[in-house]
Amino acid sequence: MEFRNPEEHIDRFRSRLTVAGGFVLACFALLFGRFIWLQVVQHSYYQTRAEDNRISLVPIVPNRGLIVDRNGVILARNYSAYTLEVMPSRVQGDLDGVIDQLAVVIDIQAKDRKRFKKLIEESKNFESLPIRTRLTDEEVAKFIAHRYQFPGIDIKARLFRQYPFGAFAAHVLGYIGRVTDDDMEKIEDQDEEANYRGTEHFGKTGLEQHYEFDLHGVTGFEQVEVDAGGHAVRTLERTAPIAGNNLALTLDAKLQEIAENAFGDRRGALVAIEPTTGGILALVSMPNYDPNLFVDGIGSQDWDDLNTSADKPMVNRALNGAYPPGSTFKPYMALAALTYGKRKPEQVIFDPGYFNFGDHTFHDDKKGGHGMVDMYKSIVQSCDTYYYMLANDLGIDNIATFMRQFGFGQRTGIDIDGESEGVLPSQEWKKKRFHRPEQQKWYSGETISIGIGQGYNAYTPIQLAQAMATLANNGVMFRPHLVDHVTDTRSGDKTYVEPQPIRTIPLQQSHIDIIKAAMVGVNKEGTGARAFAGATYVSGGKTGTAQLYSLKGEKYAEGKLKKELRDHALFIAFAPAEAPKIAVAVLVENGGFGAQAAAPIARQVIDYYLLGKVPNAPAGEDDSEPEEERE
Amino acid sequence: MNRWHPRVLWQKLVQPIDPPLLAIAGALLLAAMIIIASASPERLTNQAISVVVALVVMRLIADLPPQRLMHYAPLVFAVGLLLLIAVALFGDISKGARRWLNLGIMRVQPSELMKIAMPMMLAWFFQQREAMLRLSDYAVAAVILLLPTALIVRQPDLGTAVLVLAAGGYVIFFAGLPWKIIVALAASAVAAAPLAWNVMHDYQRARILTLLDPEKDPLGKGFHIIQSTIAIGSGGILGKGWGQGTQAQLEFIPERHTDFIFAVVAEEFGMIGNLVLMTLYALLIGRGLMIAANAPTMFSRLLAGAVTMIFFTYAFVNMGMVSGILPVVGVPLPFISYGGTSLVTLFIGIGILMSIHRHRMLVQK
Numbered sequence: 001m002e003f004r005n006p007e008e009h010i011d012r013f014r015s016r017l018t019v020a021g022g023f024v025l026a027c028f029a030l031l032f033g034r035f036i037w038l039q040v041v042q043h044s045y046y047q048t049r050a051e052d053n054r055i056s057l058v059p060i061v062p063n064r065g066l067i068v069d070r071n072g073v074i075l076a077r078n079y080s081a082y083t084l085e086v087m088p089s090r091v092q093g094d095l096d097g098v099i100d101q102l103a104v105v106i107d108i109q110a111k112d113r114k115r116f117k118k119l120i121e122e123s124k125n126f127e128s129l130p131i132r133t134r135l136t137d138e139e140v141a142k143f144i145a146h147r148y149q150f151p152g153i154d155i156k157a158r159l160f161r162q163y164p165f166g167a168f169a170a171h172v173l174g175y176i177g178r179v180t181d182d183d184m185e186k187i188e189d190q191d192e193e194a195n196y197r198g199t200e201h202f203g204k205t206g207l208e209q210h211y212e213f214d215l216h217g218v219t220g221f222e223q224v225e226v227d228a229g230g231h232a233v234r235t236l237e238r239t240a241p242i243a244g245n246n247l248a249l250t251l252d253a254k255l256q257e258i259a260e261n262a263f264g265d266r267r268g269a270l271v272a273i274e275p276t277t278g279g280i281l282a283l284v285s286m287p288n289y290d291p292n293l294f295v296d297g298i299g300s301q302d303w304d305d306l307n308t309s310a311d312k313p314m315v316n317r318a319l320n321g322a323y324p325p326g327s328t329f330k331p332y333m334a335l336a337a338l339t340y341g342k343r344k345p346e347q348v349i350f351d352p353g354y355f356n357f358g359d360h361t362f363h364d365d366k367k368g369g370h371g372m373v374d375m376y377k378s379i380v381q382s383c384d385t386y387y388y389m390l391a392n393d394l395g396i397d398n399i400a401t402f403m404r405q406f407g408f409g410q411r412t413g414i415d416i417d418g419e420s421e422g423v424l425p426s427q428e429w430k431k432k433r434f435h436r437p438e439q440q441k442w443y444s445g446e447t448i449s450i451g452i453g454q455g456y457n458a459y460t461p462i463q464l465a466q467a468m469a470t471l472a473n474n475g476v477m478f479r480p481h482l483v484d485h486v487t488d489t490r491s492g493d494k495t496y497v498e499p500q501p502i503r504t505i506p507l508q509q510s511h512i513d514i515i516k517a518a519m520v521g522v523n524k525e526g527t528g529a530r531a532f533a534g535a536t537y538v539s540g541g542k543t544g545t546a547q548l549y550s551l552k553g554e555k556y557a558e559g560k561l562k563k564e565l566r567d568h569a570l571f572i573a574f575a576p577a578e579a580p581k582i583a584v585a586v587l588v589e590n591g592g593f594g595a596q597a598a599a600p601i602a603r604q605v606i607d608y609y610l611l612g613k614v615p616n617a618p619a620g621e622d623d624s625e626p627e628e629e630r631e
Numbered sequence: 632m633n634r635w636h637p638r639v640l641w642q643k644l645v646q647p648i649d650p651p652l653l654a655i656a657g658a659l660l661l662a663a664m665i666i667i668a669s670a671s672p673e674r675l676t677n678q679a680i681s682v683v684v685a686l687v688v689m690r691l692i693a694d695l696p697p698q699r700l701m702h703y704a705p706l707v708f709a710v711g712l713l714l715l716i717a718v719a720l721f722g723d724i725s726k727g728a729r730r731w732l733n734l735g736i737m738r739v740q741p742s743e744l745m746k747i748a749m750p751m752m753l754a755w756f757f758q759q760r761e762a763m764l765r766l767s768d769y770a771v772a773a774v775i776l777l778l779p780t781a782l783i784v785r786q787p788d789l790g791t792a793v794l795v796l797a798a799g800g801y802v803i804f805f806a807g808l809p810w811k812i813i814v815a816l817a818a819s820a821v822a823a824a825p826l827a828w829n830v831m832h833d834y835q836r837a838r839i840l841t842l843l844d845p846e847k848d849p850l851g852k853g854f855h856i857i858q859s860t861i862a863i864g865s866g867g868i869l870g871k872g873w874g875q876g877t878q879a880q881l882e883f884i885p886e887r888h889t890d891f892i893f894a895v896v897a898e899e900f901g902m903i904g905n906l907v908l909m910t911l912y913a914l915l916i917g918r919g920l921m922i923a924a925n926a927p928t929m930f931s932r933l934l935a936g937a938v939t940m941i942f943f944t945y946a947f948v949n950m951g952m953v954s955g956i957l958p959v960v961g962v963p964l965p966f967i968s969y970g971g972t973s974l975v976t977l978f979i980g981i982g983i984l985m986s987i988h989r990h991r992m993l994v995q996k
Contacts, residue, residue, distance in 0.1 A: 009761075009807070013932055016805050017920050020940055024916050027947045028909055034954045038864040039902045046864025053861065054877040227881040228858075 055236065056226045059198030062217030063159060063489075065244030067173060067207060069253035070484060076173055076208070078159040082140050084132040088120060090152030090230045099131065102153065105146045106139050108132060115297050119178070128156070133296050151229035161201065161208075161295045167288045169256050171316040172249075172416070172482060174206020175291035177298075186212075195219050204294070205316075207247060207482060210415050214486050217244030243489040250279030250484045258608045259284045262601040264618035268568075268588040269317035271465035271480075272605055275574065275583045277499035278469070278478025280414070282605065283462070285317040319414065322422045322458035323587055326544030326594065327382045328572045329453030331515050332467065333390055334375050336402040338511040342393045345375045345514050355388035357448050362388045379518035380526030382543065384452050391451025396442055399450060400426035405505045406467040406477070408459050413479045413502075422463055425456035454547055464585035468572045472540075472580035474512050475505035516540055520577050528571070531599030537610050538577040541602065543594035544570035566590040571598035575606045582609050647693035649922075649985045655915045656981055659966035662896075662908065667969055669874045670895045671888035674969050681971035685978035692982025696990050697931040700983065701755050704930075707744070708752035708775075714741030715782040722786075730786050742783045742791040743972050747979050749779065749795050750937035753802035758930035769812070772803050787832055790948075790961035797944045801937040805923075838958045858883045859894035860955045870901030888969040890961060893953040905950075908967070912946045915939075922988045931987040938980040945977075 038046065067076035084106060091098050099116075102108060112132055119129045131153075135143070140155055147154070161176050179187075183202040187193055190213055198219060203209035220241030224232040259270045263286040270284040287309075293302050306314050315321065337343035353369030355362045364370070364384040370377065378386035391399065404410065409424025423429065427442040434440045449455040462480060470477040478499050485496040519540030523532040528541040546568040569591030574580040584602045591597030600619035607613040633639065660682055668675050714732060718741055722729040732739050753772055760768045776799035783792040804813070828836065841853050862878035871877070876898035878884050884894045896904045919939025926932040945965035951957030953964075963973045 009929075010932075012807050013805060013936075014924050016807070017924055017936060020801070020804075020936065021917070021920055024913070024940075024943050024947075027943070027951075028913060030956070031909065031947070031950050031954065032906075034951075034956055035863070035897070035902050035905050038860060038954060039867050039897070039905075042864050043867045046861050047867070049861045050865035050878055050883075053858075053883050054881055225877075225881065228883045233881065 053228075054225050056224050056230075056232075058222045058224050058232070060220035060222055060238075060241045061159065061198050061200070062219055062241035063243035064161060064176075064201075065211075065215040065217065065489065066246045067215075067249065068246065069249050069251050069256075071252065071254075072248075073253040074164060075169060075249070075253065076161065076163050079162050080157055080159055081133065082135040082155050083130040083158050084135055084139075084143060085128040085130050085154060085156050086116070087128045087152045087154075087230060092151055098150065098153070102131070102150060106132060106135070106143055111299060115299070119297070128154075130156075130158075130296075133158075133160075147231070151231075154231060163291045165253075166292060167290045168260065169251070169253070169283075170206075170288040170291050171285040171318065172206055172251060172256075172283050173291060174208040174210075174416070175204055175294040176201040176208050177204045177294050178202075192216075201295075205418075206291075206416055207249075210417050211247055211483065211486075215244040215247065217489070218242035245489060246487040248484050248487060248494075249482050250274065250277070250281065251283065251482055252281050252609070254614075255605060255609055256282040256284065258615060259601070259605050260286065260288070262604045262615070262619040263588070266588050266591060266597070267311055267317070268586070268591065268598075269321060269461040270584065270586045270601060270605065271318050271462050272582055272584045272609070273465050273469040273480055275469040275473035275580045276478075278466075278480045279484060279499070280480050280482050281582060281609065283318050283482065285315070285319075285321075287311050287313040289313045316416070316418075317587070317589075318461045319416060319419045320460065321587070321589075322420055322460055323568055323570070324455070324457045324546040325408075325453040325459050325464060326546040326568070326570050327384075327453055328464060328542045328544035328570050328585075328594070329451075329457065330379055330382065330387055331471065331519055331542055332403060332406060332408075333387055333394075333399070333451055334379060334518070335471070335507065335511055335515050336394060336399060337375075337390050338514065339402065339507060340394060340398055343375060343390065348372050348374045349386055349389060351383055351385040353385070355385045355448070357388070357392065357445055360445060362448050375514065376518045376521060379515070379542065380521040382522075382527050387451035388448045389451075391447050391449075392444070394447075394451075396426055396444075396447045396450065399447070400424055400429070405503070406470055407463055407502075408467060409463070412462050412466050414462060415481050415483055415497075419462070420460050422460050423456055423458040425450060429456075453544060461585050461587050464570070464572055464587075465583060468574055468585055469580075469583035470505065471512070471515065472574035472583045474509060475507040477502045477505065516577060519574070523573070527595045528573070528599050531571075531595060531603045535603070535607070537575055537606075539573055539575035539606060540577050541571060541573035541599065543599055544572070545592070545594050546570060566592050569594040569597035571595075571602045573599075573602045573606060575610060582606060644690070647690065647985055647989050649693075649918075649988050651918050652915070652981055652985060652988075655911055655918060656966065656978070659908075659911050659915070662911070663967045665873065666892060666896055666899075666967060667888060669876070669899060670879055670892055671969060674888060677971075678969055678974075681974050684971065685974045688975055689978040689982040689985070692979050693985035693989065695982075695986055697926075697928065697934070697987050700751065700934070700986065701758060701928075701930045704748075704751040704755035708748045708755075711741055711744045711748040712779055712782075714739070715745065715779055717741075719782055719785065730788055740972065742779075742786065742788055742795070743976055745779050745783065745795045746791070746798055746941065746976055747938075747983075749776065749799045750802050750934055750941070753799050753806075754930045754933035754937065757802065757806045757933055758928065761929045764807070766809075769803060769806075769808055772799075772806070776800070776803070787835070788961065789835060793948065793960055794941060794944060794962065798937055798941050801940040802933045805933050805936040806929075838960070841959070855885050855891065855959060856952075856955050858885065859891050859953045862894040863897040863954055866898040866901045866904075868902045870897075870899050870904055873899055875899060890949065890959075890963055890968065891953055892968050893950050893964045896967070897954075909946075909950075912942065912965075916943050919984055922984050922991075925991050926987050927991050931990070935984055935987045938983050941980060942977070 063078055066074055068074050088095060108131060116129060116131045143155055163173060178200055179202045187196045195218060203212035218241060221239045222235055223237040225234050225236060226232055259282045268286050270282060272281040274281055289306055351364060351369035351371060351373050353364045353367055369385060370381055370383045373383045373386050403424055409422045411419045411421055430442050431440045446455060450457060466480050479502055481497050483497050485494045487494050519542055520538055522528045523539050523541045527543040532539060569588040571586045571594050574583045584605055586598040586601045588597040604615045604619050667678050718729060718732050723731040723733050730740050730742060732741060752775060756772060756775060780792050780796045783795055841856060858878060862876065862884050876895060878898050879887050879895040884891050887895050896908060916939055919935060923932055923935035923939060926935050942965055945962060948957055948962045949964040952959050963970060965977050
């Protein structure tokens, strides 16, 4: 292997050069083949991929519809604010480290981090999540100057829900919160996934929940050119969103305000209904809470406070509290007696102050009794013995059948979700409710206290109001509803919620008139007279006291009992008597006597509704001794 | 004429320069300016300064006779090797690799020097053995080649190691390494591949895995290669136009002014741009091989051949990795990628070719 001859060596070298040249050409041919493959054969595929890279379809969340009262007062609206948002999947490096750096530029507090952590746990990886909300203009400018340091983090303008009156009507409006998996299921059920791309909030309770798909609107889209950091460079095309529909309520905000104020710091519920339509004029559950707390994601402290409070402000008492109706049940009992022919109005019983059934004695509240009592007096003075006897004569199944027609123990179908059913006791109900045979049996002794609205009776305030409205409307029952009409924000078209008569109860008008006259008597000369003293209109009412504590014959002394054990005070009313425009049911938890605690609230509400009279203080408690000791 | 007459001075200045080589290199530099102006306009001035420096260096080298180059070859190699050892012992670490030597006033990367020092040294070695070349000499050459290469691999700097290994390998190949040995080496290389796999760094293995299936890790290691193939493919035949490449302008192509600049070429100028670039490289290589063929001495032949083939290796490895047929190693696109160091190295190579070409007759006479 030696090249002694230089010429031979040069030849050899040149042949090697030729090989090298061939190798070069072969390699370049290989590259050329690759270019043909990528740039000709696969060109359209890669073109699409390049476009996909470049163009991002950004949903534009529509303005959520407004909620206004019957006079156009805005109860729920939106405002725009800047938020600082992080897309965890686009952030380079350690997220906590990046947030530390971010905190140098923008004020980020421990609670912001906490909330953000929670959001990350709940969210999918590719979502943009707010780390700070409501940035000031100064903060926005400051971040934009540093934006290049933070790929995957950007400022976004977002709409926030606002309830301008805070806690006012909270249980009616409800609130919105971040979309959860459960909400996603509802969205999928409605086939609305595409329309909810980019939507981060969902109605959780109240009207916000029930009318979610009306309020939401149609999501718009923007084609944006983005760079590799995910920052938008420019907009290519835009389809504008369509704002959600507005809700106009039957609710009267001023009336609602008066009703809420009338409670002062007492717990309870009030429902006022227009009897001829079922439109709800006021729906109160006290105490309430500020729904604005939920919009940004509620802080854990606030959440704990609301949920551990003994007053249970999160419970909508009007729809989910079930209470014995007490003596407010009596007018319906009397009407049943007339309908079934068990009593004539003028038929008189003697009330010695008690009623013996078997070996048990049922006491009347008035010691010594009411003496001779006809139907009118039984309602006006709220005589228990009359109804003990009547209940016994009617029997539980007749009572149940009759009361069911007035909606007792049935959901009313109000346009708020999650309404409770209550309990309309009957033999059938007892069989279903209990498991042991000896418990399933209905004892006729149990029927007696049903007659005065005690025992197993448990109804929601909205049921009491609906029954009152139905009676006021001469037996024609409407579905109670809060929304009067839905306005399409684009066309301005209004879709009215037509008053839906659920049923007309087969009653004789003469019977109805007798009961109404007796209820007018209550407010004129009976248990409601003090609360309605001096009223310039004629109204009908009935007081009630729902017993919580078994007194076992002892005298009920309010002051000696713990507040939680005091009776619930109730009052139902309608006015004006000749052509009722409003029917009200009031419940004051542990309020004591209905005449003292609940009736004055109803008076303020009716006064405003009929006369426009604005009270200047919460409804006072009538502290004088009532005419009767117990209702 | 007066020796200070401008015309005389000009002739003196251009005398060592080979017009065809300068024309091809000039065309490549022009292309570089156009592409950098699109990919990274703010770096244009810097690159222009590098071009001037590189041209001055080329002119100086071109003026040196090959004998002088040969004379200095062992010294340059020894200095390069010592610096590599120094790097291994005291080098600065940057981005996880120990490549730089801090000399107080400047940081140098000795592995870059090896790209030229290696072929010079081996060409010198074969020149010494010209009359009595034995098979054992190839073994010595292999040691000269593998020692610095191993040091560079250890830094680690796979791209430079590939180039240094190739540079030396070409010298040995042109020196006449018998085909049987070449075939045997190729066969054992294939056999040793699993062994090499075991000694590789994780990131090096990842690069190879990424080449095989870039979509497996689209946001991580596969990102570079996916985005560059999208850029090339979406460029089509005619390209999207200068400054119009969405992949390049919206920063989807990483390192788009350095190692991945070819993706910008392919996206904005399409296959036409690729072919123009490949043609310029082919002309450069052709001219270089021609100079090698006519070189008078063993040293100059081997050096010219090896330098030419380094240009090819740069171009092929870079275009191959950017278009996804070779693993990603840090090799710039010759004459086009932004960066002064590699540009100076390349123009030292051009200068060497010019020197060899100019002195082809002098020795023969």
